[in-house]
Amino acid sequence: MISVEVKNRTEKFELDVSFDFLTGITGIFGRSGAGKTTLINIIAGILRPDSGKIMFDEKVIFDSDKNVNLPKHLRRIGYVAQDSQLFPHYNVEKNLLYSKSHGTSQAANFKQVVDVLGIVNILDRRPNSLSGGEQQRVAIARAILSEPDLLIMDEPLSSLDLQRREKILPFIERLRDSINMPILYVSHDLSEITRLADNLILLDAGKIVKSGTVEEMMSNIEIMSFFGKRDIGSTMEMTVTDHSGDGLTKISTGAFDLWIPHSELAIGSQIRIRLMAHDILISKKRPHDISALNIIEASIAEVREGAGPGVIVALKVGASKFLARITLRSKENLGLAVGQKCYAIIKAVSVAPNNVSKV
């Protein structure tokens, strides 16, 4: 377990956080200026906080009371920055082996990492001849090959365009599943975080607003004001139960089924989807003769009005909860209130492929 408890004060900013996490990906989300980079720099040993304590299991990395401050090269933290920061005077292979003064490319984990990240064919290339996506994959591999106790990824995809991002995400998913290492994943892109992370820490103005599993967090109506309106969407883990001949896949939570566009995953595998709140319609009666394939009976758990014309409605089906965003006018017209029964209507095609991922 990694536990972090730090305070740092500068003229314009105060950071005061305390959290701990285990293996898997822990997302850190926050607007720019929330303190993400400061926090990361403190953990990596680039910045020294005023006070606090950072522990990796039993190993003390930083302790202001005992005056322990391990320099960054002894902390065993892998760091992947926004721009890959590859060493321009070394080829890819030498970049990858930089952490091992006498390392060879023959080691078993070298082969595995290079394979998982798909960079076998570019080992003798120079960094400046690589595409942005390739550079970032090399940077990730280089960090992992230093065999860190913790991997920090600071907006690793933000310098890439959408297409490249889509291409590299599966590599990170594979990585998460193949290495047993805690990963801190910093991003201001919710779709990235909800797809990759198991747990999420919401940071604002130097403080932790809330933390929890991604599923809990993304259907928590309390914290929706921290996300962009268009970004609101619940994350759910479901099981693939059927593939139909007309190109659709059926997934299930146990409480309800959902048809989505075809997924490559085999029947029985776990899938994570993100249902965008603005894609969900609410009806008081079960609609008939409608093109939408998913009509789910639900009950209204919570309604929250904001300053704008929209309201967020939390819907409950069995143990699952998800959010819908409708207009205030519709809410008034339908007379929606907490506790009422209603139907959530979800178009199958509204579930975009980039909102579907393997668990």
Place this chain on the structure above:
Amino acid sequence: MELVFIMDYLGNNELHAIWLSVKVAFVSLIFLIPIGLLISHLLSRKEFYGRSFLDALVHLPLVLPPVVTGYFLLILFGRNGPIGKLFEYLFNFSFAFQWTGAVLAAFFMSLPLMVRSLRLSQDLINPKLEQVAGTLGASPIRVYLTITVPLMLPGLVTGSILSFAKAMGEFGATITFVSNIPGRTQTIPSSIYSNLQVPGAETVVIYLVLVSATISIVSLLFSDWITKKISERIG
């Protein structure tokens, strides 16, 4: 053939001046590189009290008339100067009217050129690159030697060539500090100057000028070639 022809016109004193100029340029370079790297690192990466003062001090010979720099050297490093006395006492070593004094003059005159070139390339290195190297387990020394210095090579080559050229051509500070003693402290520029005072020595002057220009042009071409090689490697 050509060389023998030139030798006929150049006396022992002139040949010694050529040899001395090259020697002074190389020896001063040996000291300039490590000290230049150190000062560049201090100015580029460290915050300390007196940083601006060090910066100004290093650049002083660039703006002062060379004769004034030579005068300061005489005051400080001369027989009766505080540092000169210290060296004499500790190592039984003297700069005054010795070729080592010419090295010292060349060193101080070239230092600003070396430090400027090095610092320019060091400032261009993204500090994040060094931080990442640190997180990969490299100690600060290893980061400096494997990341910082290799990426500073273009600056190092430029600084070295500028310093070499400066040392070869240095006249004012050298003649003020160690005088113009044929066969001892006379360099190519001071030899040209002396020969210009002698009626009928124009041919000697022309040959000295030719030698001096050749050395400079060859070193410039060499630096161009090596810079190209380096940028191919660094990219």
